[in-house]
Amino acid sequence: MIFLDAAATTPVRREAIEAMWPLLTSQFGNPSSHYGLGEEAARALEEARERVAAVLGCLPGEIVFTAGGTEADNLAVKGIALARRAEDPRRTRVLVSAVEHPAVAESAHYLARVHGFAVDTVPVDADGRVAPAAFAALLGPDVALASVMYANNEIGTVQPIAELAAAARTAGVPFHTDAVQAAGWLPLDVAALGVDALSISGHKLGAPKGVGVLFLRSRIHAEPLVHGGGQEHGARSGTENVAFSAALAAALRLAEAxxxxxxxxxxxxxxxxxxxxxxxxxxxxxxxxxxxxxxxxxxxxxxxxxxxxxxxxxxxxxxxxxxxxxxxxxxxxxxxxxxxxxxxxxxxxxxxxxxxxxxxxxxxxxxxxxxxxxxxxxxxxxxxxxxxxxxxxx
Missing domain, CATH: 3.90.1150.10 (Aspartate Aminotransferase, domain 1)
Known part of the structure; x- marks a missing residue:
């Protein structure tokens, strides 16, 4: 077999399996439990958060573990837009590029269909690239969020993310990028990129299917999509998948190295x-x-x-x-x-x-x-x- 579909998924790395194995067996505690076994799991979760943050160049508290890239995109697009409009009712538009992954595009359509947002699509050229001038022309005080993917999952085109993010920052608009395909191939330093939110999927870089990450800058609020006990700093409730989070952290650190x-x-x-x-x-x-x-x-x-x-x-x-x-x-x-x-x-x-x-x-x-x-x-x-x-x- 010649496997030429790594953009769809990758095999789980041995190091990722080794990182999660103890957390599936002897260290199986719930990280919210206040006794030794739970505290052991909580420490493992925070270590995974710190390792991911080290690759992204951010604070551990800005890392939200999710069930995958799709959930991370949904939380960024829906959550930031809804929170932004709640803070400022004028913010009723979202910008997405014409080549976004369905997780972003359909989230934007949901905001339009259910919450009355207007969605503006930023065009691309024949190579699938967003022109910074065209992007900047659509920004304004009524924009709640802009989202442009780092690298396209179908044609591989890489966007000028730092330039786009700078334009959004000047306009006071939160900027999200889907970096699912970029992880392991392109720099992910969020300070250099200038982004406010960034999504990663574990199974694209050697972690198991079913785990992802959203970087969410501390000054940016996102309305949770999943409500409950307030885990993940209140951004995503539910008992955390400690083992898969550790696997993602191990795979991401190796891929970056x-x-x-x-x-x-x-x-x-x-x-x-x-x-x-x-x-x-x-x-x-x-x-x-x-x-x-x-x-x-x-x-x-x-x-x-x-x-x-x-x-x-x-x-x-x-x-x-x-x-x-x-x-x-x-x-x-x-x-x-x-x-x-x-x-x-x-x-x-x-x-x-x-x-x-x-x-x-x-x-x-x-x-x-x-x-x-x-x-x-x-x-x-x-x-x-x-x-x-x-x-x-x-």
């Missing part, structure tokens, strides 16, 4: 892979920014084919990749990200995303190129014979 070397090595392999695909498949088009992109993502459209059919042929050849976001469950609609980049719907449906883990080998990528060429030939041959495509049959 390995990041400089991993970034350079994987970026070089990505460039070789992109060059090989474009050389062997002349009609292929790279999507996303050519240089301002994650080292781990190479995404293409293949006009005239069925992306889902090619995906199935690659799976038969033991190459696992994606046709887009793994979080758009059951959707066969064209990707909103690609449409926002000006790609025609029929072309957007031919998209494939190849995303690499830090340990990807050059020979695996070479083999994947050969299998891609074969898969495209098979699908085109089937079409020339008038057969139904795999995606249509599905």
């Amino acid at each position: 390995e990041r400089p070397q991993a970034h350079g090595r994987v970026a070089a392999l990505r460039e070789d892979f992109i060059a090989a695909v474009l050389a062997r498949v002349p009609e292929a088009r790279l999507t996303g920014h050519r240089s301002e992109r994650l080292p781990s993502v190479a995404s293409f459209v293949f006009p005239g084919t069925s992306g889902e059919s090619v995906l199935l042929e690659l799976e038969r050849a033991s190459v696992l990749c994606s046709s887009g976001s793994a979080c758009a469950a059951g959707s066969d609609e064209p990707s909103p990200v690609l449409l926002a980049c000006g790609i025609a719907p029929e072309v957007a449906q031919t998209a494939l995303r190849f995303s690499f883990g830090a340990g990807i080998a050059a020979e695996d990528l070479d083999a994947a190129v050969e299998k891609l060429v074969d898969a495209l030939a098979t699908v085109r041959g089937r079409g020339a014979r008038g057969g139904r495509s795999s995606s249509a049959a599905a």
Whole structure:
């Protein structure tokens, strides 16, 4: 198997398993319990918080553990916007980019549908980048929150987050970034980025599925989405997942330590892979920014084919990749990200995303190129014979 879908998930690192194992077995206490076993769990939770804070360059009290990146995004977008409007009733608008993850986009739509907010979408160019001038033009005293993702999960484009955050700060608007795909590949220092809130998902960087983090700057209030006993500094009630929090902290710290070397090595392999695909498949088009992109993502459209059919042929050849976001469950609609980049719907449906883990080998990528060429030939041959495509049959 050649696994080229690391943007969807990654295997759990041994170090993460070792970090959580005692907290699932002998140290199983509830961190809210005021006796030895509970206090032991509370210490482990705070140590995990301190380790995450050290990577992000923030205070431990600004770290909120969640059930994943989606919850972290929801808490940031809904929670900050609602709290901001409660403080200042004029704050009735939210800004999100046209290429946000559904966790952000749908949270904004919820605010519009249920709470009467207006949602302004910041456009992107053909490479999926937000222009700082276009973003700044939409800011104003009626904006409760602005959210632009650090790096796109489908096309890998990296946004000028520090510049966008600075514009928001000048306008007095809280700024959130979804850094789920950036973690482990790009710097996460929140002071350098200038963000007020930042989301991370554990399973994208070697922790188990079901744990995430929201950095929430201490001066920024967020209305809780989950009410109860007031855990996580009142931001998220419920008994904390101590073991998974420790696993995330271990995985994040390792990923950050390995990041400089991993970034350079994987970026070089990505460039070789992109060059090989474009050389062997002349009609292929790279999507996303050519240089301002994650080292781990190479995404293409293949006009005239069925992306889902090619995906199935690659799976038969033991190459696992994606046709887009793994979080758009059951959707066969064209990707909103690609449409926002000006790609025609029929072309957007031919998209494939190849995303690499830090340990990807050059020979695996070479083999994947050969299998891609074969898969495209098979699908085109089937079409020339008038057969139904795999995606249509599905």
